[in-house]
Amino acid sequence: MNRSLISQAVVELRGLTRSFEQGGVRIDVLRGVNLSIGAGEIVALLGPSGSGKSTLLQAVGLLEGGFGGEIVIAGHAAEKSNAQARTELRRDHLGFVYQFHHLLPDFDARENVVLPQLVAGKPRDEAERRAEELLTELGLGERMTHRPSKLSGGEQQRVAVARGLANRPKLLLADEPTGNLDEATSGRVLEQLLSLVREEGSAALIATHNERLAQRMDRIVRLHDGVLE
Numbered sequence: 297m298n299r300s301l302i303s304q305a306v307v308e309l310r311g312l313t314r315s316f317e318q319g320g321v322r323i324d325v326l327r328g329v330n331l332s333i334g335a336g337e338i339v340a341l342l343g344p345s346g347s348g349k350s351t352l353l354q355a356v357g358l359l360e361g362g363f364g365g366e367i368v369i370a371g372h373a374a375e376k377s378n379a380q381a382r383t384e385l386r387r388d389h390l391g392f393v394y395q396f397h398h399l400l401p402d403f404d405a406r407e408n409v410v411l412p413q414l415v416a417g418k419p420r421d422e423a424e425r426r427a428e429e430l431l432t433e434l435g436l437g438e439r440m441t442h443r444p445s446k447l448s449g450g451e452q453q454r455v456a457v458a459r460g461l462a463n464r465p466k467l468l469l470a471d472e473p474t475g476n477l478d479e480a481t482s483g484r485v486l487e488q489l490l491s492l493v494r495e496e497g498s499a500a501l502i503a504t505h506n507e508r509l510a511q512r513m514d515r516i517v518r519l520h521d522g523v524l525e
């Protein structure tokens with residue numbers, strides 16, 4: 297990676313560790329993970345089941361405590377921040393897409409993309425324009441007023457992608473974002489996610505089991521024995 301990317305890193309992990317107790321046995325899942333992701337860089341996170349991909353994404357997403365080491369988000373030392381500051385870092389810099397869409401069932405597709413923007417303080421008309429632009433880009437122009445239950449699995453995940461990007465995050469975190477879709481749909485949705493993330497200029501860290509699609513990203517990192525290789 298060149299120097300300009302390092303200086304603009306959206307996330308830097310230094311010596312990240314995490315252990316869990318299972319049945320009285322301590323498991324060291326992350327054993328000193330180092331990672332730097334530059335602005336606009338799309339990184340595939342690979343590793344066998346149980347290797348700690350979700351745990352790593354939770355650390356970067358500032359969703360849980362209990363980690364050792366340093367987590368720097370857009371130049372801010374997150375592991376030293378209090379809960380309020382971490383919430384602000386999450387809101388201002390990070391977007392999320394999960395394996396299961398987690399859309400709000402009582403709201404239509406557009407409103408699901410509008411709501412996080414309102415929470416971030418954007419005026420409603422602007423938030424609606426942004427939601428419509430993203431959903432149209434993802435081929436959901438005709439589906440904006442559908443509730444999640446009236447959408448296919450692939451459509452639901454595309455709405456979740458739009459929601460994850462709605463606040464123009466510097467970094468999109470995606471944990472097997474198409475893991476619950478059949479292979480053909482998964483491929484199409486991941487293609488769309490990648491092209492939209494590129495267009496938007498966000499960086500992304502995407503956990504996936506799909507080696508073929510991982511090859512299309514800027515870089516592949518692999519979790520093995522608790523470290524990245």
Ligand SMILES: Nc1ncnc2c1ncn2[C@@H]1O[C@H](COP(=O)(O)OP(=O)(O)OP(=O)(O)O)[C@@H](O)[C@H]1O
Pocket residue numbers: 316317318323325343344345346347348349350351352
């Ligand atoms: N809250 C927890 N308490 C105890 N053990 C946990 C907890 N969260 C994760 N683990 C353990 O940490 C290890 C890594 O889990 P993680 O979900 O991060 O792996 P993963 O690579 O995302 O797996 P998969 O590809 O199957 O989703 C597993 O052994 C898991 O059982």
